[in-house]
Amino acid sequence: MPIHNSDVSEILREVADLLEIEGRNEFRVRAYRNAAQSVENLSKDITELVNEGEDLTEMSDIGESIAEKIEEIVKTGSLEQLQEIRDRTPEDLAELLNIEGLGPEKVSDLHEELGIDSTEDLKEALDNDEVRELEGFGKKTEEKIEKNIEHELNEARTRLDRAEEYAEPLVEYLGELDAIDDITVAGSYRRKKETVGDLDILVTCSDSEAVMDHFTKFEDVADVIAKGDTKSSVRLKNDLQVDLRVLEKESYGSALVYFTGSKSHNIELRERALDYDLKINEYGVFPEGEDESVAGAAEEEVYKAVDLPFIPPEIRENRGEIDAARNDELPNLIEIEDIRGDIHTHTNATDGSNSIEEMARSAVKLGYEYIAITDHSQRVTVANGLNEDELREHMEEIEAVNDKFDNIEILKGIEVDILEDGTLDLSDDVLSELDIVIGSVHYKFDLSRDKQTDRYLKALDNPNIHIVGHPTVREINSRDPMDVDLDAVFSKALENGVHMELNASPRRLDLNDKHCKTAKEMGLKIVINTDAHSTGELHKIKYGIYQARRAWLEKDDVINTRSLDELREILKR
DNA sequence: GCCGTTTTCGGCCCGACTGTTTTCAGTCG
Incomplete structure (x- = not known):
């Protein structure tokens, strides 16, 4: 089976998780995480790189040791080191780290003191009121774990980008067979929903037996669940179930409608x-x-x-x-070609991986007319956020780099933190000198609905803010959206000429399709940004486009479909 | 374990918040 980038990063992350629970050197742990991220950000196929004999240590955060391990993973499909660690520490312990509120120390305590080896064990201990008795744990901690544990158990649906990583090679593989005429992945995958439950593939062909044979022999197949004349089902090694249906030509269209849904x-x-x-x-x-x-x-x-x-x-x-x-009123949905620039990106000045120049060069390759550099502000310490002096320096740098380019405009921006009280994390003085100010929340997600709403309303009254970034802060399959009155926020935004972001990261997709549709109906404009932290992430704009289309958005509803001059005009408040 | 206007080993992001304590460890981002 070929090894995908996400397989490698998953293994490296598991090593990191288990080493952390074992209490190993935190920097060693972080090294594995950084390496995993580096592999994930790669725009090329890791298997290809290894097969071509590329020097993996050229990649950032990958040294000799991890490069060897990656080669081992690509060549053998597994990592001996991981097996050894699993022998010492139950692998299911790592999944406990995904429960918000549980870190390595607490997980270690649960394991050592209560013999908990898995989420199931933890549930049992919670039911028996054992957890609150532990030193360092209390009633609130128990409640928090109880609330967040459900997320982990409900993670049945696969994120669209992860599903694509398996579906695309499979479709290509099926297409190699001469007997196949038409082929479409239907279901929520075709509707470009942010997550998919399984994959439904429809084909027409001249020889169904050959198709089924070919299908069940696909290299990523872990299990053949069923194999018949018109339908076969397999489970891929990432747990995704795939159904393949062979259809008659004359019913292909009606089958597409039926299996594309929605119900x-x-x-x-x-x-x-x-x-x-x-x-x-x-x-x-x-x-x-x-x-x-x-x-x-x-x-x-x-x-x-x-x-x-x-x-x-x-x-x-x-x-x-x-x-x-x-009523002949279907929207003329936005296309990826309509996008003229990405105005939420990060550089290595804060927590990004690439320089201003590298980001700009990649934006040129995408055919963009402009790109905004919007690094973090000081409050976001984890990301090395910029203070006022650093931002001014950064602005000068952006201008200097901009002078080197005549085929793209690099806009000066910031992703300024919206503090708990609704004030912005930098002075109005410096904010007013920027082309683009994105206000985002990075802390205190659990304020009451009223307080959270007031926080946004106050931030929106600051005349310097242009855009609200990832407004609900949700992360698919891992973090709920904040409790906030979006209608009130949208109204205020409309009143003040502020625009809402559709963050295109397939992990966020925030605002979601429903929010964007509501915003559009209110007359609010949307901006689709990648929030790219590396050049390789700029192409993830497509996930934002998918979501925008699901929200009925047309070209005119999205401000970064405009020319630079028009954009500047729109950003004036 | 990675990295280096440091070539060989020391530094690696660190401040805020929460819940537990009663002065602080663990978690988060």
Whole structure:
């Protein structure tokens, strides 16, 4: 089986986690984490690099020792060192670190004092009120663990970017087979939902037996769950289940509609079909009482049968798209080519990996007209946030680099921390000298709804703020959104000419699709940014575009589709 | 374990907050 970048980084992270629980040198632990991040950020395939004999120590945070380990992982699929550590320390202990509030020391205590080896053991201990008895633990800690443990158990859905990492090679592999004609990954994957439950692949072909053989022999397959003439199911080694369905050409379109979903979109569509005395199912469109399909080879046909235009998969969520289609009011959804610049990026001045110049060069390659450098402010100490003097120096540097480029404009910005009381982390003086000020929350996520809302409302009254970054601070599968009255925040933003960010990081996607749709309906403008911490992350803008399309956003709803001059005009308050 | 306008070993981000304590360890970002 080929080893993907995420496989390598996962192994390195597990080594780090277990070493940390064992109480090993924290810098050694961090070295493994940094290396994992470095592999994850890589835009190239790690297996390819190893096979081509590239010197991995050229990569940042990878030295001789870890380079050897990565080669071992790529060549053997596993790491002997990890096996040895697992023999000493139960591997399931590492998953406890994902529970917010539990760090290495507490996990170690739970293991040593209560013999807890897994999340299951921890649940049992919680039920028996054993945890609160431990020294260093109390009632509040217990409550916090109890609340956060559920997240870990519910992590069934796979993030879209992770699913893509497996789906794309699989589709390419299937495509190698001459017997296959059409191939589409349907389901929430096709609707570009932020997470997917499993993958549904539909194909048409001339030889289904050959297709099923080929499919079940895919190198990432860990388990063949079922293998038949029209449907086979496998589990990939990352636990993702994949169903492959072989279809007749004449029902490919109706099957696409059926398996792309969403379920409630399909129900709505079928109800509409009843008005036309038609029955829609995955095999076609059938007039009442007949068993001969009148449409179904292509999706367009199916929609046309009920007098509707084609509806883009991203908006098939039964959020009004069928009515809109009926009234010829479907949105003209934004495309990735519409984006003219990324205005939330970080450099090695704070916690990014690349220089201003490197970021700008990569932005040029993407065809951008502008890029804003928006590093962290002083409060975000962990990221080496800039104080006023450092920011002024940084601004001069940005200007100097900008002078070297005549094919892109590098804007001076900051991602300024919104403090607990709603004030900004830098003086109005220095903020007013910047092209772009993004206000973001990085601390105190658990204020009451009223306080959290007031915090934003006050921040938005600062005349220097242009954009609210990752407004809810949620992280998919790991951190809930803050409790905040977004309607009130949106209203204030609209009033004050502030724009809301759709953070395109596939880990965040914040605002989410629903929020963005609400914002649009209120007349608020969105900005889609990657929040890139390295040049390799700039291309993740596509996840923001997916989410924007799911939110019905059109080119005009997004301010970084504008030319530089127009953008500058929009940013004036 | 990585890194180096330091070539060989010392430094590596560190301040705020929480919950537990009663002066501080652990966790977070």
